[in-house]
Amino acid sequence: MVVPKVKLGSQGLVVSAQGLGCMGMSANYGLPKPEPDMIKLIHDAVDIGVTFLDTSDVYGPHTNEILIGKALKGGGIREKVQIATKFGIQQMDGKSGVRGDPAYVRSACEASLKRLDVDCIDLYYAHRIDTRVPIEITMGELKKLVEEGKYRMNGHYGLRDLEDEIVTTCRELGIGIVPYSPIGRGFLAAGPSLVENLVEGDFRKIMPRFQNVDSNKTIFEQVNEMAARKGCTAAQLALAWVHHQGSDVVPIPGTTKLENLKQNIGALAVKLTPEEMAELESFASGEAVKGERHGLMHMTWINSETPPLSSWKGDQQVA
Structure with missing residues (x-):
């Protein structure tokens, strides 16, 4: 099927209606996958029409951006894709910290440009919000980088659970929404067998x-049973629910296999009625989902508050 293009937000960025999360190619899900295989997968995705590629400087760290940079070489691929990357998580001596001071924001952006080997990043996220730095300071440096042509659009990656008021505010302000891990980090594709392996x-x-x-x-079993009734897979059903949230919602499921990529794209053809949407939502309502979504919740900075602008002292840096 043809993957449609949609506007992500109101500032002119046009992306494929479904993106490709690239993290698992290089980091966090066991050993990195063979580089030639992943470059071919990225090329296949672009040929199919999935052109919105998501990465971060912390994936590897750094190696995922380098991989994407290599995949962009030749064939006019750079002109076909939209690159999203992130800054904010600094890894040193095996430890992670968060930085949003101007010097770090600038150095991170310039380093990502070099690794990706591009002149401009299409979408640049704050992967985490530095709670020691007024948000106005971080955004001020990002504004300078936009004016210098180093990236086009910015986003905040600190909003995790999509509450109604967040979605409403995003739509009022013309802000696109990019859900990550829309298949529950693979759980809604494979169920308990994924955990076992x-x-x-x-x-x-x-x-x-x-x-x-x-x-x-139990949630997987309910989704899987409904998917069987719909003639699709559980993963496609989960993705279809996300796609039905609106054309301003662009999920970025990750995969390292062409078969899964094609299956994910197939979710765009799955149609859900309002009654089916409600049924799906009922499976995970209330306290049905057990356990926090992240093993290090203290590092997710949900509902981050930053200091007042008046507290910032000149070109202050943090480490």
């Missing part, structure tokens, strides 16, 4: 929802 180094092992698989398997 996680390899060493896969960070899903420490995620509470995967540690509560006996409780959460």
